[in-house]
Amino acid sequence: MSVKESELIDWICTHSKLDPATVPLGPGDDTAMVMCGSEKLLVTADQVLDGVHFILTEHGPEAAGRKAMSRNLSDVAAMAALPIGAVSTVAMPKGLSRQDAEALFRGMRTAADPFHCPMVGGDIGAWSGPLALSVTVFARPAGIKPVLRSGAKPGDAICVTGNFGGAWKSKRHINFLPRINEARILACRHELHSMIDVSDGLAWDMEHICKASGMGAEIIADHIPIHREAKADKAPGAALNAALNNGEDYELLFTLPASHAEELLKSQPLSVKISCIGNIVEGKGIAMVQPDGKKEELKPVGWDHQT
Amino acid sequence: MSVKESELIDWICTHSKLDPATVPLGPGDDTAMVMCGSEKLLVTADQVLDGVHFILTEHGPEAAGRKAMSRNLSDVAAMAALPIGAVSTVAMPKGLSRQDAEALFRGMRTAADPFHCPMVGGDIGAWSGPLALSVTVFARPAGIKPVLRSGAKPGDAICVTGNFGGAWKSKRHINFLPRINEARILACRHELHSMIDVSDGLAWDMEHICKASGMGAEIIADHIPIHREAKADKAPGAALNAALNNGEDYELLFTLPASHAEELLKSQPLSVKISCIGNIVEGKGIAMVQPDGKKEELKPVGWDHQT
Numbered sequence A, B: 001m002s003v004k005e006s007e008l009i010d011w012i013c014t015h016s017k018l019d020p021a022t023v024p025l026g027p028g029d030d031t032a033m034v035m036c037g038s039e040k041l042l043v044t045a046d047q048v049l050d051g052v053h054f055i056l057t058e059h060g061p062e063a064a065g066r067k068a069m070s071r072n073l074s075d076v077a078a079m080a081a082l083p084i085g086a087v088s089t090v091a092m093p094k095g096l097s098r099q100d101a102e103a104l105f106r107g108m109r110t111a112a113d114p115f116h117c118p119m120v121g122g123d124i125g126a127w128s129g130p131l132a133l134s135v136t137v138f139a140r141p142a143g144i145k146p147v148l149r150s151g152a153k154p155g156d157a158i159c160v161t162g163n164f165g166g167a168w169k170s171k172r173h174i175n176f177l178p179r180i181n182e183a184r185i186l187a188c189r190h191e192l193h194s195m196i197d198v199s200d201g202l203a204w205d206m207e208h209i210c211k212a213s214g215m216g217a218e219i220i221a222d223h224i225p226i227h228r229e230a231k232a233d234k235a236p237g238a239a240l241n242a243a244l245n246n247g248e249d250y251e252l253l254f255t256l257p258a259s260h261a262e263e264l265l266k267s268q269p270l271s272v273k274i275s276c277i278g279n280i281v282e283g284k285g286i287a288m289v290q291p292d293g294k295k296e297e298l299k300p301v302g303w304d305h306q307t
Helices: A003-015 A056-078 A098-115 A180-189 A202-213 A238-245 A258-267 B003-015 B056-078 B098-115 B180-189 B202-213 B238-245 B258-267
Strands: A032-036 A039-049 A082-093 A119-127 A132-140 A157-161 A194-197 A216-220 A252-256 A274-281 A285-289 A295-298 B032-036 B039-049 B082-093 B119-127 B132-140 B157-161 B194-197 B216-220 B252-256 B274-281 B285-289 B295-298
Touching (some): A003 B119, A032 B082, A032 B119, A032 B132, A039 B082, A039 B132, A056 A082, A056 A098, A056 A132, A056 A180, A082 A098, A082 A180, A082 B032, A082 B039, A082 B132, A098 A119, A098 A132, A119 B032, A132 B039, A132 B082, A132 B132, A157 A258, A180 A252, A194 A202, A202 A216, A202 A252, A202 A285, A252 A258, B056 B082, B056 B098, B056 B180, B098 B132, B157 B258, B180 B252, B194 B202, B202 B216, B202 B238, B202 B252, B202 B285, B252 B258, B258 B274
Parallel strands (some): A039 B119, A082 A119, A216 A285, B082 B119, B216 B285
Antiparallel strands (some): A032 A039, A039 A132, A082 A132, A157 A252, A157 A274, A194 A252, A216 A274, A285 A295, B032 B039, B157 B252, B157 B274, B194 B252, B216 B274, B285 B295
């Protein structure tokens, strides 16, 4: 997301008059929440565009379908919710074959099936533009209170699942498995104060939690789990920079009371490793603690899809 | 929708394994229905594409936003349901200004506001392709059983709201008001057996009801209410042809017991005129009764956006 887009979203949020009785959670978190009669309904919509989020000639239509679905499921994971269904619209270049179109929908279903998320509708239109896929996923809390971005508290430990950086060096930005089960396990066992999925980049998404919570963060450089695919670049600081700013890791970034984090790090209840990378502090902005003990301000770099 | 797209949608429907306990209504109607805990949730997704559903340079971004939202609300109307919220994704050409983007969202809100349908989220992405807007609207039955396409019965009267044809001659295909209130009034007063909104064209959407219901239809040519904008073309049969095949009228097409229809035509409970254009019959296909009493088979013409 470029700064301009984020400004536009701010503008939209500011201009939306939402009634908290019917829309308990409006734009600005990983999903929105609306009341469906007596039930809470979570909704998220996201698109993938040829040349931005995937390269059709390189990745193929099945990968495009998979990524479109998985990105949305990752937003559902960030709320610790369970998907109940998906719809999609596809703007299909006129040259695409029937086989390509089938591959595209197979990709969506392949991504949705492990989470019992049925595809229930949508629209296909042929046009002269490039391939654009839009997916909306709706979900329900299913017994777990949705974890928002805005609940981080001073003293919270900041934790992450998995490793960061270099997602575009392999096809990890496409082939990732949304952390829906992991999020539910974490939120069942522990009082999570805030959570987000890392799509824009670890630094940028940390900033999202800080801003939404009215807090600051202290990150310990040495504690950031760097993906092996980000370590190929041997220039000084390049690997750390990639881990902080590449984005599209689709891992969970969450905060919880420090005492809970200790137990969590020890027990490691997930099949993916949990790391503690710092703490929430009063104030604002992100301070990065270097190995020599020096603190530097960490400025998130505008998100760039590496293309 | 071209025949190819409709075949593809058939393929998707065939390959979707849906559990009726969680998805009471899958793809193929105006909306899908999924269970959200104990509540029924209706969902519809539709897109508008520059050069297909609107011409950005001619209609402008606000019109594009309005049409994207209204098309979905028209699908909600076809179920006699009430919208509870909307999300949208926008693939925005890099050249578009901030003002254009704001106009676009203003258009969406202008269309949604009269129906108390809050916009609760979405995604904006800049790209080198043309403008593409995708909107998903979710709705609830709100005390009225959703009216499906599949319930038409032999002997049913076939009725419509409003007039047909020539929607692209003015900006009626953009500036229409979705028939949400009209549908709710009709469904409250009468036992509607089936309903659809006319987007693909009167003939084509009649065919959708016939196929979904396993029925045929007899349409009386003289009874079809032709919009004045379709009457400009004085060639023999041109106006009737436009009314049957132009599409994008976004009026309601519904069937109900003939005895109810008589009362309905007399009382005219809506601010828009209701006409009775024929009857549902056993069998399949649509027969058109000409003024001289001759019956001809009516073949829907492939939908074309007049562009």
